[in-house]
Amino acid sequence: MVPDWPHPDKMEKKLHNVPASNSFKFHCQAMANPTQTVKWLKNGKEFKRYQRKEGFNIREHKSTPMLVSLVPDKGNYTCLVENKYGSINHAFQLDVAGQ
Template sequence: MLRQFLVFLAICAFTTAFLQDKIAEDTAKRIAPKFKRKLTNVLMKPVGSSVRLKCAADGNPTPNITWSKNNGPIIRRYFQPRYGKWSVYFEELGKPDDGNYTCLVCNGLGCISNTFVLTVVE
């Protein structure tokens, strides 16, 4: 009985040490979001054209991305935006699409953002 108890304690000690090492390893790999490349902030596009805004980022855990226009939701009457993993795509641009489009990229370690100024010219 004593021998079984000592084996049990040894297994518990090993498991605890293993889990502590694993937690420390996972914590060490945690990285706040950062953009993969320098982003273009000012865009001019003709009416009827299309544009893709990209905010590719790295981080651990993998960050989430949220898009907004002029600090609110992106609302279009026709041709709804298409969202990719790190991008938003607009087709058939019109003057109402002029505005400031912001990507907010966050994980548990922080947030970063970038604002694109889109001007649609006739």
């Protein structure tokens, strides 16, 4: 089956404002059979978990990436979920405000 969002109501918010130094957890829970792969993009470029990238650390939290120690920044993030039957994506903006 093509990937689908089990709780689309939790994904309605398109703009997230977070103060610098805080953390932000991405929510992109999908279901599919066979199992899907999930990729995260920032401004159209893939970023991987467990790497230092642009002023924040990425940590794994129950298959959900978490950005920690945020610095002032703004970006468009996309969650891309795909399997052999198709793909879906969810995009939103994260705005990290300075202190």
